[in-house]
Amino acid sequence: xxxxxxxxxxxxxxxxxxxxxxxxxxxxxxxxxxxxxxxxxxxxxxxxxxxxxxxxxxxxxxxxxxxxxxxxxxxxxxxxxxxxxxxxxxxxxxxxxxxxxxxxxxxxxxxxxxxxxxxxxxxxxxxxxxxxxxxxxxxxxxxxxxxxxxxxxxxxxxxxxxxxxxxxxxxxxxxxxxxxxxxxxxxxxxxxxxxxxxxxxxxxxxxxxxxxxxxxxxxxxxxxxxxxxxxxxxxxxxxxxxxxxxxxxxxxxxxxxxxxxxxxxxxxxxxxxxxxxxxxxxxxxxxxxxxxxxxxxxxxxxxxxxxxxxxxxxxxx
Amino acid sequence: xxxxxxxxxxxxxxxxxxxxxxxxxxxxxxxxxxxxxxxxxxxxxxxxxxxxxxxxxxxxxxxxxxxxxxxxxxxxxxxxxxxxxxxxxxxxxxxxxxxxxxxxxxxxxxxxxxxxxxxxxxxxxxxxxxxxxxxxxxxxxxxxxxxxxxxxxxxxxxxxxxxxxxxxxxxxxxxxxxxxxxxxxxxxxxxxxxxxxxxxxxxxxxxxxxxxxxxxxxxxxxxxxxxxxxxxxxxxxxxxxxxxxxxxxxxxxxxxxxxxxxxxxxxxxxxxxxxxxxxxxxxxxxxxxxx
Numbered sequence: 001x002x003x004x005x006x007x008x009x010x011x012x013x014x015x016x017x018x019x020x021x022x023x024x025x026x027x028x029x030x031x032x033x034x035x036x037x038x039x040x041x042x043x044x045x046x047x048x049x050x051x052x053x054x055x056x057x058x059x060x061x062x063x064x065x066x067x068x069x070x071x072x073x074x075x076x077x078x079x080x081x082x083x084x085x086x087x088x089x090x091x092x093x094x095x096x097x098x099x100x101x102x103x104x105x106x107x108x109x110x111x112x113x114x115x116x117x118x119x120x121x122x123x124x125x126x127x128x129x130x131x132x133x134x135x136x137x138x139x140x141x142x143x144x145x146x147x148x149x150x151x152x153x154x155x156x157x158x159x160x161x162x163x164x165x166x167x168x169x170x171x172x173x174x175x176x177x178x179x180x181x182x183x184x185x186x187x188x189x190x191x192x193x194x195x196x197x198x199x200x201x202x203x204x205x206x207x208x209x210x211x212x213x214x215x216x217x218x219x220x221x222x223x224x225x226x227x228x229x230x231x232x233x234x235x236x237x238x239x240x241x242x243x244x245x246x247x248x249x250x251x252x253x254x255x256x257x258x259x260x261x262x263x264x265x266x267x268x269x270x271x272x273x274x275x276x277x278x279x280x281x282x283x284x285x286x287x288x289x290x291x292x293x294x295x296x297x298x299x300x301x302x303x304x305x306x307x308x309x310x311x312x313x314x315x316x317x
Numbered sequence: 318x319x320x321x322x323x324x325x326x327x328x329x330x331x332x333x334x335x336x337x338x339x340x341x342x343x344x345x346x347x348x349x350x351x352x353x354x355x356x357x358x359x360x361x362x363x364x365x366x367x368x369x370x371x372x373x374x375x376x377x378x379x380x381x382x383x384x385x386x387x388x389x390x391x392x393x394x395x396x397x398x399x400x401x402x403x404x405x406x407x408x409x410x411x412x413x414x415x416x417x418x419x420x421x422x423x424x425x426x427x428x429x430x431x432x433x434x435x436x437x438x439x440x441x442x443x444x445x446x447x448x449x450x451x452x453x454x455x456x457x458x459x460x461x462x463x464x465x466x467x468x469x470x471x472x473x474x475x476x477x478x479x480x481x482x483x484x485x486x487x488x489x490x491x492x493x494x495x496x497x498x499x500x501x502x503x504x505x506x507x508x509x510x511x512x513x514x515x516x517x518x519x520x521x522x523x524x525x526x527x528x529x530x531x532x533x534x535x536x537x538x539x540x541x542x543x544x545x546x547x548x549x550x551x552x553x554x555x556x557x558x559x560x561x562x563x564x565x566x567x568x569x570x571x572x573x574x575x576x577x578x579x580x581x582x583x584x585x586x587x588x589x590x591x592x593x594x595x596x597x598x599x600x601x602x603x604x605x606x607x608x
Contacts, residue, residue, distance in 0.1 A: 043408065091589070094596050097350060101547045102592055104540065105585030112582035217540060221415050228412045260423040267416025268398045275405030 002134030009136045017138055019250050024141040025203050026246035030226040030238040031152050032195030037224065038233035039161065040188040041168030042092065043100040046107030047223045050193040052215035053110065054080045054200025056120050059128040059210060069133035069140070073201050080197025081190040088189035092182060095171075107220055114212035125211030128204045137206045144202060148195055152235055155191070164188050168233075229270055231277030240278055321451035322573045323566065328457040328526065330565020331464035335519035336542035337549070337557040338471065339512025345488040345552035346508050348407060352414040353394055354516055355539020356421035361387045361517025362524040362534065363429060369440045376440045380463075380521045384514040391513025392506050400502070418535070425532035433531035436524055460522045467518055468558055471511065475554060480507055488552065537581065544588045550601025559599060563587070 009017065033047045058076040061067045067075070091102045114120045131137065155161045163184050166174040175181050204210045222245065230241025248266065252259045270278075336358050343351045361383040368379035398417045402410040444455045475481040486494040487504045495501045523538070524530045545564045549556025564584045571583040591599065 037408075090593050094592055097344075097348075097551060098547060098592055098596060098598075100350070101544060102589050105544060105589045108540070108585045109582045109589075112579055116578050217536065225412055225415065228408050232406075232408065257423075257427055260419055261427070264416045264418070264420030264423060267419070268413045271405075271409045271413040271416065272398075272401045275402055275409040277409075 002136075005139050006136050009138050012138075019247060021138050021141050021206050022250075023243050023246040024138075024145045025199050025206070026223075026226060026242035027145050027239050028141075028148050028199035028202070029196055029223045030230070030242035031148050031235065032192040032199065033223050034192075034227050034230075034233065034235065034238040035152065035155070035164075035188050035195070036192035038227055038238070039156070039168065040164040040185060042185060042189070043096065044103040044189075044192075044220075045100045045217070045224065046103035046105075046110075046220050047192070047196055048215040048217075048219035049103075049107035049110040050080050050084060050196035051200035051203065051219065051223075052107075052114060052212060053083055053193075054197030055204035055210045055215070056114060056126065056200075056212075057197065058201030059126050059204045060119065062129055062132060062205070063126070066132060069131040069205070072132070073144075073198050076201040077194040077198045080200070081194040084193030085186055085190040088186040089182075092185040092189060104217065104220070107215075107217065111212050111216055120212065123212070125209060125214075126204075127209050128207070130208075131205040137202070141202050141206065144198060148198075149235065149239065152195075156235065160184075160187075165233075225267060229267075229277055231279035234277070234279040237277050237279030244278075318450065318573075320449065321453070322569050324451065324453050324457055324461075326566030326569035327562060328460045328565070329569060330562035331461055332519045332523045332526070332561075333538075333542050333545045333565050334558045334561025335464055335467065335515045335522070336538060337545040337561045338468070338554060339516045340543050340546040341549070341551055341554060341557040342484075342508050342512050344546070345554075346484065346505055347399070347403065347410075347491070349399060349410050349414065350543065351399075351509075351512075352411065352539065353398070353417035353421060354512065355535035355537075355542070356418050356425075357387050357391055357394075357513045357535075358516040358520040358523075358538060358542075359425060359530075359532065359535035360390060360421065361513075361520030362530040363425065363520075364517070365521035365524055366434060366436055366530050370437045376521070376525065379440075380518055383517040383521050387513040387517035387520075388510040391509040391516075395506060395509040400505075418539075422532050422535060429532060431532065433529040435528040435530070441525055456525060460526060463518065463522060467515060471515070471554065474511070480504070484508060541581075541584045544584050547598055548588050548591055550598030553598070553600045553602070556598055556600035563599075 012020075029047065029051060032050075033044060036042050036044050036047075054076050057079050058072055061072045061075060062069075087106055091099060091106070094102055115123050120126060131140070133140065135143075163174070163179050166177060166179055167181055167184055167188075171181050200215075226241040226245045227238055228241070229245060230237030230239070248263060249259060252262050255262060336354065339354050339357070340351060343349055343354070364383040364386045365376070365379045368374050368382045369376055372379075372382075374382070394417055398413045399410055402413055441456060441459065445452050446455065446458075447453075473481075475484060483494070483499045483504045484507070486497065486499055487501055491501060494504075520530075523534075541564060542561065545560035546557045547560070548563060549558070549560030564587065567587050568580060568583050571577075572580055576583065595601075
């Protein structure tokens, strides 16, 4: 089985393979942040911190314990989620920009602490050995991508997801409806961190080398840009946003040093021309149904309307 | 020793405060975290450098030139990147600001190179003054003095002039201010101009203090200044000053005690701790939640 998959992967040009895996990891991280910022409406500027915690936990689990990769990833996810819950419990009482700066501060603290710990090899960074699995990494990454998309879609349409959307819409109204706002916020934070932790673990094992400085403020901003570009709260949007922004630096490579210049300009232009993100008001299933000549399900339309009004409501405060 | 570190901290803190004021004023009026502000500060430092090195002007003149250039830049950035987004969600404006920040720092890297540059020798003749056991450089005193003058000038503009009144009205309620005949667009441009001028002054002063100007100096300084603004209560001008000074002093104290490798974390640790106790910052107004 492993050999067969290895053969398939071998057919693809390694350069494209690298881009594909980067896109996959980008999608996983964007989906995680989409749960926190898109679905629950809590602005986080420190998502890279959870990726960092995941990457180092997973790398250390492989190095020190030689754990099988599957269990390693799941354990990494749970550890990251536990840290997020621990951090989230006090800071999620803050709202809006105060929360944003706290997550930013938390991310900087995580970075500096990892830069000073012996176990993370200080500023030298860790060299990560190959993952203990026979399945090639690109397939693992895209397997996790599919799994994440399925899980997140499921959450979107569940009771839990609706509660999160209620919190996004209006916290006081949600509380009046009997939703334990803090609990749901912490849970969504932990869930987003779980996904980010798994993404970090994949990143560590695919790259083979991790350094705390790789997970700085700019990485968090990268992930946030993916989510906002795609359209807050939209799963399809996150996937598309992550694909565009992960691939953009590669396609802009021919411009060499102008690359980041164009990237910055691109962010500004995209926001000016599509302020609600690419998929802000569009739902993928709606599009498919319309293409088939059917009207989207009524419930879907209602949900979309609700999320639209709540989004514009958020914009004003 | 204590006095010495206190002066070091206040000098560093006043530069944070200068940058933080720009964040807090812009936030007070259009509730936007202007992430490009740190880059404006970086540009200010570079303009000051070139003014002293190429035009060979006095550093005070260089500072004025830097302030002027940054005023233009700040207003231009607002016009291009934020004004079209004023009606859309705040996150879009935030991403746009981050885009501007990446754009400006990359541009600076391409134009000025990746290496840190120092101000030419003798721009400001530094002397050491000994007071008791403390050695204080005239440069530190200058930084504290200039920051104080600028902040007093700002207080004067905000509280005693007509445009300051318009600023306060706009920050109180954007729509009502517009209904009362205030030209809100002009007020917002003016706010960006003021903030950028202060950041440019901060940039020149920091350039002199550390004698190093580089394309990426805006990021960390911007984040810390933003932390200072939130620490003091974002939207509050005295809060930004207090927050900046507090962060500067604690950072220097932390380094003095021996946490120098944790230097960048100290500011944020203080911030997180203060916000947990006082969620709207030290001097922030209590927000009433309404449905």
